[in-house]
Amino acid sequence: MISGHYLGLFLKMLSSLNKPRRILEIGTYTGYSTICLSNGLAKNGEIHSIDINDEISDFTKKFISKSKNKEKIYLHTGDAKKIIPNLKDKFDLIFIDADKKNYCLYYDICIKKLNKNGFILIDNVLWSGKVINESKDSDLETTEIKKLNKKILNDSRVENILIPIRDGLMICKLT
Numbered sequence: 001m002i003s004g005h006y007l008g009l010f011l012k013m014l015s016s017l018n019k020p021r022r023i024l025e026i027g028t029y030t031g032y033s034t035i036c037l038s039n040g041l042a043k044n045g046e047i048h049s050i051d052i053n054d055e056i057s058d059f060t061k062k063f064i065s066k067s068k069n070k071e072k073i074y075l076h077t078g079d080a081k082k083i084i085p086n087l088k089d090k091f092d093l094i095f096i097d098a099d100k101k102n103y104c105l106y107y108d109i110c111i112k113k114l115n116k117n118g119f120i121l122i123d124n125v126l127w128s129g130k131v132i133n134e135s136k137d138s139d140l141e142t143t144e145i146k147k148l149n150k151k152i153l154n155d156s157r158v159e160n161i162l163i164p165i166r167d168g169l170m171i172c173k174l175t
C-alpha cells in the first residue's frame with residue numbers, strides 16, 4: 001500500500017522542484033507519501049491529505065506527529081469524493097493514490113481544484129503491467145486505469161508523461 005522508498009524520494013524531489021504552497025493528497029494510509037510530499041512545500045505551505053479509513057487515523061497521526069512538517073499537515077477522514085468539492089481553495093500539486101475504481105472521477109474532481117501551473121500525480125497507472133493486457137474481460141480496477149490513461153492522453157487541458165517507476169506514476173500539468 002505504501003509508495004516505497006524510491007517513489008517516496010521521487011515525490012519529494014518533484015515537490016521540492018515546484019515548492020507548492022498547497023498540496024492535496026487522496027489516500028493517506030500511514031502518511032508516508034504525505035510526509036515525502038510535505039518536504040518540498042513552500043515555507044508557508046500546507047498539505048491536505050484525505051483517507052476514508054478511520055480505523056488507521058490514530059496510527060497515521062503517530063507517524064505524522066514525528067515529522068518535522070507536522071504543523072503543515074492537515075488530515076481529513078472521509079470519502080474524498082465528498083470532501084474535495086467542499087474544499088475552498090485550489091492546489092498547486094495533487095497526488096491521487098486511493099481506490100482505483102474511482103480514478104476517472106478523482107481526476108475530474110481534482111482538475112477543477114488545480115491552480116494555474118499546477119500538476120497532478122497519479123500512482124499505479126501501470127497496475128503491475130495489467131494495463132497493456134488487451135483482453136476485454138479485465139477486472140474493474142484495470143479497466144478504470146486504462147480508461148483514465150486514455151482520458152488523460154486525449155485531454156487538451158494537460159500535458160502528460162508516464163514515468164515507469166514502481167507501479168507507474170502519471171504526471172499531468174495544466175497547459
Ligand SMILES: C[S@@+](CC[C@H](N)C(=O)[O-])C[C@H]1O[C@@H](n2cnc3c(N)ncnc32)[C@H](O)[C@@H]1O
Nearest residue numbers: 003027029032033051052053079080097098099
Ligand atoms: C495505496 S493507499 C495510500 C498510500 C499512501 N499514499 C502512501 O503512498 O503512503 C490507498 C488509501 O486510499 C484510501 N481510500 C480508499 N478509498 C478512498 C476514498 N474514497 N476516499 C479517501 N481515501 C480512500 C484507503 O483507505 C487507503 O488507505
